[in-house]
Amino acid sequence: MQHLSFIQINESSLLISFGELIHEYVHARVMQAKAAIEANPFPGFVETVPAYTSLAVYYNPVLVEKKNESVSVTVLQSVQHLLETVAADQLTSSGALVEIPVCYDPVFAPDLITTADALKLSVEELINIHAAKTYKVFMIGFTPGFPYMGTVDERIFTQRKTQPRLRVEPGSVAVAGNQTGIYPFATPGGWNIIGRTPLLLFDRHRSNPFLLKAGDEVKFKPISKEEFETLSMVHTKQS
Known part of the structure; x- marks a missing residue:
């Protein structure tokens, strides 16, 4: 080296x-x-x-x-x-490929429409571009379990929000700059929320409570609102 x-x-x-x-x-x-x-x-x-x-x-x-x-x-x-x-x-690292279901329905994606408009894309184009790539988890930070992932397609590079939210819902999938990330807990945040996953990024009942670690790769899988609700109930019962 x-x-x-x-x-x-x-x-x-x-x-x-x-x-x-x-x-x-x-x-x-x-x-x-x-x-x-x-x-x-x-x-x-x-x-x-x-x-x-x-x-x-x-x-x-x-x-x-x-x-x-x-x-x-x-x-x-x-x-x-x-x-x-x-x-x-x-030298090898033991990163895993993790598929993460994401519902891009506007009820879970408060910034989806405005972000698409700012990027001069349709909502469908934004979703397809975001879900098309496999992302590398570069690091975990900001809050325990928050994965900083990249890099997103240059067509969806976007600025952080000028006014951060006081509360971002757990599981919110967001983009900012050339990165994408997932909020594990309800926290303030300034990234653009374009979807939500029903998976728990942190679960104290798991042997390893964190779903992701640096070096992992993530592939997002679009799901419907109904699928989100079903998966959410399953993971809530398991936790």
Whole structure:
């Protein structure tokens, strides 16, 4: 792995930067580094947290076997050596392909019509374009379980709302800029809501409560309002 920069955040975390370009290739390198470090953990390693173009490495400084003048330098050199010696084709990440049903009915999509109008598209065109691609989950953030996914077709690049909503319903599927995302909880939000999924992105009863993780791929499947209600009842009973 070439052209990386390493930034010591604090006494228990290191940031690996892969540049500033948001692209699936760059994110693949982030996930490869994550896989390499997790497959070859150094003493004191805790976890990694990926973002669009960077990877945060967290560790317990008390458990690190200091081999240099400081714990932070020891960790830095360990990670650098690992990423220099592990071949890129040996690094794999375990992303899953997840199909997510979405109802684009205006009752669940308060910004669907205005967004289509702003983009000079019909509602049907907006829905078809949004559902046509398979999206990469670049990172989880903003609120627990919120997936930042991209990139959307350039025809549906759109600005955030000038006035954010005080409440966005859980499961709301939205677009902003070149991204699409899903709100796991009822929170304020400034993205354009164009649909809603009946799936629970966070369910404390699951062994892994989060439906999605960085590195996964998402395919949206349009469903009717009736299908939404049926699936919603099923998932409510299971939760």
